[in-house]
Amino acid sequence: MPIIEMHMMVGRTTEQKNKVAAAVTEAVAKSLECSADTVRILITEHAGDGFYVAGQTMAQRAAARTQEKTA
Known part of the structure; x- marks a missing residue:
């Protein structure tokens, strides 16, 4: 049973997280030749x-990037 950990910044929508979870599940199942379940x-x-x-x-x-752009 593959277990994938993803760490990301707060702010993504549930829809975005659903999309990435589906894509990663598909890729892992295909490459490891295992069931998506x-x-x-x-x-x-x-x-x-x-x-x-x-x-x-x-x-x-x-903040540093913003300062660089305004300098």
Whole structure:
């Protein structure tokens, strides 16, 4: 039973999450030659202050990009 973990920022709609779950399920079932019924997907959503890239929160990175554009 494949278990897929997805981590993403808060803000995507249920429809978007349904679409990605369906696409990932199809890809995993096809590539592993298993039933889609055996594929499990866990989606964990993170707020802007709980998701870091290069030591900065996503909010900090967005603010830095905005400053770069206005400078």
